[in-house]
Amino acid sequence: MRIILGSIVMIAGIGGLTLWGATERGPGVEDQIRVAAEAATRGAVHSIKAIVSGRDITLTGIADTEEELATIVAALDKVEGHRGINFDTVDVIPVADPYSTALAKAGDGSLNVSGFIPNAAAAATLEQAGVVGATDLPLASGAPDQWEAAFTAGADALASLDHGNFALTSTKAMLSGVALSAQRAEAARSALANMPSGYETVTEIEVNDPGVVTFELRYDPVTGLDLDGSIPETLGPDGIAAAMGLPAPSGEIVTTDAAMEGLGDMLTELSAVLPDLNGLTLRVEDGQVAEATAQVLPGLDIALVGSVLSEALGRISVDFTDPVIDAEPGTTRQNIATGETEVLHEGHWLVKPDFDVAGAVCTERAQDLQEERRIGFLTGSAELDKPSLAVINDLAGLVLHCTQAYGMRVTIGGHTDSDGDENENFALSVARANAVRNALAARGISPQKMVAIGYGETEPIASNDTEEGRAANRRTTFDWQG
Incomplete structure (x- = not known):
């Protein structure tokens, strides 16, 4: 009886230990196997994941080679406590021999790639760099050692060519294509020289350099720059656009190692007169300005604009043609040189302000417009000086905007300094106010919306004892009622 009872106790004890081991020790062993399995797969070239269930290990993912997979399995086989390893679901990528990848650049700058890629990270990097189809x-x-560094050097070299191909076959790098200047060809060769040690390079680069600066530049206030011909490599199309304060040009452009002295400075000076132009064509031959044709905006003085334009272009003669305005009245456009929205009104392109009309706001805006460029007159006369015509053009858009609302009218005030006879100053101020009113009416502003009043010397804003004060007092004001 005692023997039977003892056996029962012993069996119960063994069962309890087994249950304790399964519930208390089991999860701990599984966690240890999982940590060891993750460590064994962490250095894989591609993504290999180890799934641990109980004491069994299952591998999934992509192995770079059979050798890499065998190394991982051997490491897992040493994991203490594991029971079995299943790696049937792991895909081993093929070996490429020779290992070849090619990059093609079209004339529009687009890139296409073909061949093999060593890993997903390299494919993503190429795709982000604009290489279509890399992923x-x-x-x-x-892939040979330092493949990514070698391919990057080739891609950098191809970037300097207008179009061409780069092929990396094992450790042989081949670059061919067309460079638009000797400088770009040299830049391509220099980039290719960054190949890692052990790589052989072959280059076939054709230089398409006309050797002379010859181009035609066309400017339109809506479409911007259009450029055809050969320009200095040192400036390039982006440099030309930057000098003129405009977006990059369109057109058939090649670069040359030839130089044109002062071209950048000339274009920078030219940018100052662009807001006064409705079009410009500039022809350069053999590094010299050969011809210039321009259209001056309606309402401006052609002689004044022409003198500024001629000075910017090296004092050459400029031919002027009538502005071509092929648009219906009320048409709006965005002037690319000024950034302003303009509306066609009575044959004039007037700036179209963007604010809600209110008397005080309109008065303030008129003052702001004259902060840097004021309306001026010939000495002792009511004749507007030539630079004032551009100011009148700007003010016409504001007056049109502010007088369109019901009941809104503007009072144009003429003011003089205190020099001379008071009565003569009053008469001069009336004449000058009317001259401004007439100039605005010529730009399509309704005369019924404008009142011209002369104040003479009665409303000074500065002391008449200094030249600066007297200059400040000689002014034209705009006040809105309604």
Whole structure:
């Protein structure tokens, strides 16, 4: 009886230990196996994941080679406590021999790639750099050492060419294509020289350099720059656009190692007169300005604009043609030189303000417009000086905007300093106010919306004892009622 009872107690004890081991020790062993398995797969070239269930290990993902997979399995086989390893679901990528990848650049700058890629990270990097199809390339092992550095050097070299091809076959790098100047060809060769040690390079670069600066530049206030011909490599199309304060030009452009002295400075000076132009054509031959044709905006003085334009272009003669305005009245456009929205009104392109009309706001805006460029007159006369015509053009858009609302009218005030006879100053101020009113009416502003009043010397804003004060007092004011 005692023997039977003892056996029962012993069996119960063994069962309890087994249950304790399963509930208390089991999860701990599984966690240890999982940590060890993750460490064994962490250095894989591609993504290999170890799934641990109980004491069994299952591998999934992509192995770079059979050797890499065998190394991982051998490491897992040493994990203490594991029971079995299943790696049937791991795909081993093929070996490429020779290992070849090619990059093609079209004339529009687009890039296309073909061949093999060593891993997903390299494919993503190429795709982000604008290489179309990089992430669709098949994975293959067998890439030579420092493959990514070699391919990057080739891609950098190809970037200096207008169009061409770069092919990396094992450790042989081949670059061919067309460079638009000797400088760009040299830049391509210099980039290719960054190949890692052990790589062989072959280059076939054709230089398409006309050797002379010859181009035609066309400016339009809506479409911007259009450029055809050969320009200095040192400036390039972006440099020309930057000098003129405009977006990059369109057109058929090549660069040359030839120089044109002072071209950048000339274009920078030219940018100052662009707001006064409705079009410009500039022809350069053999590094010299050969011809210039321009259209001056209606309402401006052609002689004044022409003198500024001629000075900017090296004092050459400029031919002027009538502005071509092929648009219906009320048409709006964005002036690319000024950034302003303009509306066609009575044959004039007037700036179209963007604010709600209110008397005080309109008065303030008129003052702001005259902060840097004031309306001026010939000495002792009611004749507007030539620079004032551009100011009148700007003010016409504001007056049109502010008088369109019901009941809104503007009072144009003429003011003089205290020099001379008081009565003569009063008469001069009336004449000058009317001259401004007439100039605005010529730009399509309704005369019924404008009142001209002369104040003479009665409303000074500065002391008449200094020249600066007297200049400040000689002014034209705009006040809105309604």
